[in-house]
Amino acid sequence: MAGSADLPVAELIDVTRLYKMGANEVRALDRFSFTFRAGEYWSIMGSSGSGKSTLLNLLGCIDRPTTGAYRIKGEDTQTLDDDELSELRSRHIGFVFQSYNLIQQLNVLENILVPLIYQDDPPEDGEERARRLAQRVGLGDRLDHKPTELSGGQQQRVAIARALVNDPTFVLADEATGNLDSKTAKEILDLFDELHAEGKTILLVTHEPSVGLRAQKTLRLKDGRIEDVRDNRAVVA
Amino acid sequence: MSVKHGLSGVVRLGIQSLLLHKLRAILTMLGVLFGVASVIAMLAIGEGASAEAQEQIRQLGSQNVILRSVKPPEDLRGGGETTRVSSYGLTTSDFERVRDTFPAVVRTVPVRQLQQEVRLEERVLNPRVLGTDAQYVNVTGRKVCEGRFLSDQDQAAVSNVCVLGYEVARFLSPFESSLGKSIKVGGEYFTCVGVLLPRVPLGSDPAQPGVEVTGEVFVPLETGRSWFGDTQVKIRSGSREMEEVQLHEIYVQVDSDEHVTLVADAAKEMLKRQHKQKDWEVVVPLELLLQAEKTKRTFNIVLGSIAAISLLVGGIGIMNVMLATVTERTREIGIRRALGAKRRHIVTQFLVETVVLSVGGGLLGIALGLVIPAGVEHWAKMKTVVTPDAPILAFAISAGVGVVFGIYPAWRAAAMDPVEALRHE
Incomplete structure (x- = not known):
């Protein structure tokens, strides 16, 4: 991997996220610090209530820390307004959701293009890129299909192509295999392996140990703090 | 893309x-x-x-003031008679006074309405027969479609000529021009010298049977007066009624819109002084329009x-x-x-x-x-x-x-x- 490897892509520094639940305060993340580096493939695990969903939202810039700092490629996100944060999402983050979350009225090609249409200065070759990515995930011949005409696995492939179209700083996958049968899930995880091998940074949130083990490294949360950090290659090896 | x-x-x-x-x-x-x-x-x-x-309203002319004769209430003179002559309305001297008094007045046109039957061969009609002068078309803006309108010479010579309204012409002579034809008005023959365009585009064909034809026939004022006099006979529900009216309408054209109300008010004042009874009215098309x-x-x-x-x-x-x-x-x-x-x-x-x-x-x-x-x-x-x-x-x-x-x-x-x-x- 080239020189960009090992650069911090996402840094959380002393991040706390509080939720008010009536009179109670819930500390979803508690003075949490961690750094993800370029080219890494992480799985983020933890039981429900461990804070992994909160971490996912913060990483994806659709939520903000109550205190602490979050930097993407060195850029501080605390000072950004809603528009700037949206622009940042459209440039740096590739979302893959559990339930695919394709837009029903758009066809495959249009769905892949969605992150680009919201950029302030979209690339000229966007459509070409989208076609290439559709080809890459094996749906080059289904560009005109609507999501309802595709199987779950195919929809998730479209979602992955969509997550890659903006050439993101990292791919953020939320239980990406949760709705798929084991065979299809394996295909999607193979695809992530390939992307990782190509140098993409992938952060995969999951509660399934078998899925978590496919990643290079695993970050385990408990009660809003880091419980465990493990290099899976060592285990496998 | x-x-x-x-x-x-x-x-x-x-x-x-x-x-x-x-x-x-x-x-x-x-x-x-x-x-x-x-x-x-x-x-x-x-x-x-x-x-x-x-x-x-616009056809009455926005720069015009129209003076009209109005039959006054009858009860003043007691009823019961079967035949009587009622005399009322605008007079020739009213006409002259209006024409000569106001500097803002450009044209003054007298109009007399005659109750006469109009006939050409077997076709008979009861249109409005109007005695007027050459200025009538200038004041009302009516357009000639065939021939000419009445002229000053017709007036001076008291000629037996007439101009037909479009509807009347179509009715009396549906298939050929009415120009030059002798039209019988009352008991006299008048040579048709012109036809006027209708006021508004016609919706229906007046020559068709069953369609009520209204319309106008114009004759020189003096010709009308000399043949038919000032007295007219109206037959109404069994009683014969004689009316003596010198002029039915006086069209007064004013030089500009601003003077219309001024002239109208002055004319009202003048008529009020000259007439013992309210046998007249003043119509201001501009006001109606507004x-x-x-x-x-x-x-x-x-x-x-x-x-x-x-x-x-x-x-x-x-x-x-x-x-x-x-x-x-x-x-x-x-x-x-x-x-x-x-x-x-x-x-x-x-x-x-x-x-x-x-x-x-x-x-x-x-x-x-x-x-x-x-x-x-x-x-x-x-x-x-x-x-x-x-x-x-x-x-x-x-x-x-x-x-x-x-x-x-x-x-x-x-x-x-x-x-x-x-x-x-």
């Missing part, structure tokens, strides 16, 4: 989203459709009704308010549907926001959908709004006028309705928290 969506792209997207629920979209459009159609139809019918009235315009404005405001209410109802319908749509598509909003859509993108998306709905309804409404007046004209035989600004106005209003009633749902959509929206089922 660039990825950036132009306006057409956004509109296309909006239409695509609306097409997911075709029936709902169509039903939503109906509200605006009927609102816009009613605006156009009401304006067209209102405009048509007042246009006819205004045209009639009055008619005022009435029309009131009429338009009333119709406009009714139409505005129906548009308001349509708008509320659209807003209701859009609010439901926003709730229904909360997840889509969450996805778009997560993928980088800014608030303004979401606002634009929903606003465009609303505007597409309302403008779509508006366009269909314009089509319906143009059909309704045509139908009214065809079946109800009412005149309608679709002014070119009515559809433009209606279109602008429908687009406005879309924007006004779309803003709140769009804002609601954009204000959603992406995390919450993504969690929505």
